[in-house]
Structures are given as C-alpha cells and as structure tokens.
Amino acid sequence: MTIDCIIEDTRWDGIDALATRASDAALVHLGYNPDAFEISLLACDDARIAVLNADFRDKETATNVLSWPSDERGAEVDGDTPDAPDLPMDTELGDIAIAFETCTREAQEAGKSMQDHTLHLLVHGTLHLLGYDHERDKDATLMERLEVEILGKLGVCDPYRED
Structure with a gap:
C-alpha cells in the first residue's frame, strides 16, 4: 500500500506506519x-477536521475520521x-483525514490505547474508501x-464489545 501521508499535527508521530498496517490488513x-x-x-487536529466536516458534511464540529472515496462503490x-x-x-482509493484530539479523547474515554483506537479508525476509513458504509x-x-475480523488479525480487541 502506498500511503501519501500529510502530517499537519506533529503529535501524529508514527501514523504513517499505523496507516499502512491498517489499510494493508x-x-x-x-x-x-x-x-x-x-x-x-491527512493527520490533523480537531480545528482542521471541523472545517472539513463543515465543508463536506455541513456539520460544524470536529469528528474522529473522514473519508472521501475516489469512486462510488457502495452496494x-x-x-x-x-x-x-x-x-x-x-x-x-481516496482520502482519509483523522483528528488527534478527538481520537485521543475517545481512546481515553473507552479505556483503549491510542494505537488500537487509531488502527480501528484507519481500518474504518479504508473500508469506507472501498464502498462499505453504516447508514443502513x-x-x-x-x-x-x-472491522472486528480485521482488527482481530491485528491483535486489537473488538471495539464494539462493552466489557
């Protein structure tokens, strides 16, 4: 997998390796x-992703991850x-943007490591680029x-299971 990684927020140190691992899996x-x-x-902060979310989804708030598939592949x-x-x-396949503060907060609130949560969001974003969705x-x-199957192969616990 070739990942063209633009790191706008330097707190995302190592994101390129995680992105390759998640998308390859x-x-x-x-x-x-x-x-x-x-x-x-695009590895960015909440301020940047809030602008993108407003521009592309008319939601003026930060989110964890956004995806823009290069082609419509949905079923x-x-x-x-x-x-x-x-x-x-x-x-x-397309573009993914991920926001540091939101990802960090979500990981802490869920009691998960930042690495595991980031892998989950990058797998999620990659699946969106491949036409998978969760609207229906x-x-x-x-x-x-x-997501659960892929993350399991990466050694990440089921992110949807509540303990």
Whole structure:
C-alpha cells in the first residue's frame, strides 16, 4: 500500500506506519493485493477536521475520521458487498483525514490505547474508501463485522464489545 501521508499535527508521530498496517490488513482481508493501491492520509487536529466536516458534511464540529472515496462503490442493496475497485485503472482509493484530539479523547474515554483506537479508525476509513458504509442497518452490520475480523488479525480487541 502506498500511503501519501500529510502530517499537519506533529503529535501524529508514527501514523504513517499505523496507516499502512491498517489499510494493508483491510485489503488483504478482502482479498486484494495492497501493493496495487494508494491512499492519501491527512493527520490533523480537531480545528482542521471541523472545517472539513463543515465543508463536506455541513456539520460544524470536529469528528474522529473522514473519508472521501475516489469512486462510488457502495452496494445498491442493504447488506450486499460493495463493487470491487476496477483494476488496473482504479488504484487510487481516496482520502482519509483523522483528528488527534478527538481520537485521543475517545481512546481515553473507552479505556483503549491510542494505537488500537487509531488502527480501528484507519481500518474504518479504508473500508469506507472501498464502498462499505453504516447508514443502513445491514450495511452497518457487515461493516462492523469486517472491522472486528480485521482488527482481530491485528491483535486489537473488538471495539464494539462493552466489557
């Protein structure tokens, strides 16, 4: 996987390695060769992601992660697998932005390590770039199951399980 990483917030030290690990794991789990794909990642702060969230989603607040797929791949039927990227033409999957303060706060509130929470959000963002979503019930169930499986292979506990 080629990750074009722009680090606007230096507190994101090491994010490029985590991003490669998370996106590679997601792609391999889905049967893709990670070497065939590229993702752009913006590692920023809450102020920057709040601007992006307002510009693209009309929500004037910070969020943890945003994704912009390069192509519409979502499934037409709720719960179906999204369309596969059209290789060799469709190698740029899209862009992800991740916000430091929100991720840190969420990890602390959930009693999780920052690394594990960041891996979860990067797997989540990568799945969005591949057309997975959580707006409809069956799509959400599918995406959540995939996240849990992928994170399990990375040694990260189920982020949806409440202890």
